[in-house]
Amino acid sequence: MRREKMKFLKTNKWVWLLFVVFLCACSSGGQYWRLRVEMPRAVSFELARYQEMLVTNFLILEKRADFDLNKETTDYFAFEFGKNVQIPVSRAEVTPEGEDSFKQEEFWKAIPTDDKDAIFFTGSLEYKSEVRKALVDREKRQFEDPFPDKTGLEERKFFTLFFNLYLIDAKTGKVLYQKDFKETRNYQNPNQTAYFAYFDLIQSVKDKLFQAFLGEELLQERFLIAK
Amino acid sequence: MKNHLIIWGLILLPLVLVITQCSSSMPGDEMRFGIEAAKLDLWDEAIFRWKKVLQTDPNSASAHNNLAVAYEKKALWEEAKKEYDLALKLKPDDKHINANFQQFMKRYEARKNEIPKNQ
Numbered sequence: 001m002r003r004e005k006m007k008f009l010k011t012n013k014w015v016w017l018l019f020v021v022f023l024c025a026c027s028s029g030g031q032y033w034r035l036r037v038e039m040p041r042a043v044s045f046e047l048a049r050y051q052e053m054l055v056t057n058f059l060i061l062e063k064r065a066d067f068d069l070n071k072e073t074t075d076y077f078a079f080e081f082g083k084n085v086q087i088p089v090s091r092a093e094v095t096p097e098g099e100d101s102f103k104q105e106e107f108w109k110a111i112p113t114d115d116k117d118a119i120f121f122t123g124s125l126e127y128k129s130e131v132r133k134a135l136v137d138r139e140k141r142q143f144e145d146p147f148p149d150k151t152g153l154e155e156r157k158f159f160t161l162f163f164n165l166y167l168i169d170a171k172t173g174k175v176l177y178q179k180d181f182k183e184t185r186n187y188q189n190p191n192q193t194a195y196f197a198y199f200d201l202i203q204s205v206k207d208k209l210f211q212a213f214l215g216e217e218l219l220q221e222r223f224l225i226a227k
Numbered sequence: 228m229k230n231h232l233i234i235w236g237l238i239l240l241p242l243v244l245v246i247t248q249c250s251s252s253m254p255g256d257e258m259r260f261g262i263e264a265a266k267l268d269l270w271d272e273a274i275f276r277w278k279k280v281l282q283t284d285p286n287s288a289s290a291h292n293n294l295a296v297a298y299e300k301k302a303l304w305e306e307a308k309k310e311y312d313l314a315l316k317l318k319p320d321d322k323h324i325n326a327n328f329q330q331f332m333k334r335y336e337a338r339k340n341e342i343p344k345n346q
Contacts, residue, residue, distance in 0.1 A: 032323050033262055039334070040302040215302070220330055222296045223323035224262045224288035227255070 012102040036219055043215035045167065045177045047085050052118040054092035054111075054170070055081065059099070059124040061162075067195045069127055070095075076202055077121060084210060096122060102166045105173030116169040126162040128202075129194050131155060132186075159197040160184045163205050179212070181205045261293060270297050288317035292324045299331055308335060 029057060047053065055078045074091065077227050082089040094111055101107050133155050158181065167177035185203040261276030280290040294308035311328045318324055327328045 032264070035265065035296075037296070037300055039299055041334075043302075058297060105311050218334075222299070222330070224293050224296060225321075225323055226258050226262060227289060 003143040008015050014220055033096040033224045033226070034055040035224055037222050039220045041211060041215045041218050047087060047119070047213055049117075050087055050119040051116045052113070053081055053085065053087055053089045053111065054118050054120050056090065056120055056122040057093045058122065059096040059101070061124055062128070064127060064194065066193070069125055069198075072195075072198065073125060073202065076199075077206075079123070080206055080210075082216060092120065094120075094122075096124070099124060102168070102175060102178075108168050108170065108173035111170065113170045116170075116177070119176070120166075120168040120170060122168060123163060123165040125164075127194065127198060128160045128162075129197070130158050132158040155187060155190055156186045157190060157192045157197075158184060158186045159192075159194060159196075159201060161198065161205065163202075165209070167188040179209075181208065245290065258290060258293070260289075265293070265297065269302050273297050274301075286317055288321060288324065289318065290313045292321075292327060295331070296327060304335060307331060 047220040055074050058073050060070050063069070078089055078091055092111065092222055096102060097107075099216075102122065111120075133153055135152070136154050137151050161184075162182075165177075165179050165181065166175055168174065169176050183204045185197060187197065241300045250254035257280045259286060261273040261280070264270070264272035265277060274288075274294060277290045277294045277297065280287055281294070284290070289313035291310045295307045295314060308331070311324070311331060314321075314324045315328060
């Protein structure tokens, strides 16, 4: 009897093999796919809810003799927003009178907007430049330093832009979005002009701002599961 | 005679299993179709397919996970959170669902911290 069984197993080994393979296939675990997906970044403020954006003059906390900070900033943002957002962007000849103006609802409500659901893009600006000098020696620095590892007096030009941004609802005069930016850069070139450095700094502000408003995408990895 | 019966049994059993598998493999097909759609960036189609899977198998953690990823892609934050929660409730130890959820929560929390201040 046992011999017969053994003979049966031997002669039908291919049937058994197929059976085992089939069972393995049936009981195979969950399959997954690793996918790189461009996930939308969270949008902090939805501009699309408004019909128009009005870029006002900015409150300049410290006027500069070398260039018109207000004009350059309003021109820059009017152009950049006009290019990147889907709502119309125009200029409003309004100048905040002081830091308190941004929270005075009546001040903003009094500005005519042709009954449009408009939003004011406004804020205050301060732009500073300074020269920093340092005596450096050959000691190897353990941290990142704008001055190189060499002996002597080194000089760097530092430029800092303070930008306090407000988005204000034209109908209610309420502040809908507020963010403070502080951008600093240093230049080795002693002849670097404030005007040139300003565009480096305002571009950094713009990049951060547009990330919040336009919700740029972020490449992320996700698993999709089939079983 | 007995041997023949066993051989036929071994041949018929897989056949029966295949047939029964076919009738229950519809959700599996929808799931894979959804994944293929997602790979082609057709997320609406993928959502449609995975929702169909859930109609026949509401306890499919994979379908909930996949739907959550699709909702994330479509910036439907609350829907994505709900689907991840369901998927993890069904399979709390699944490493892939957990990996997805952790990545999602980083962005979800960052967004939650940002929005109440501004809107």
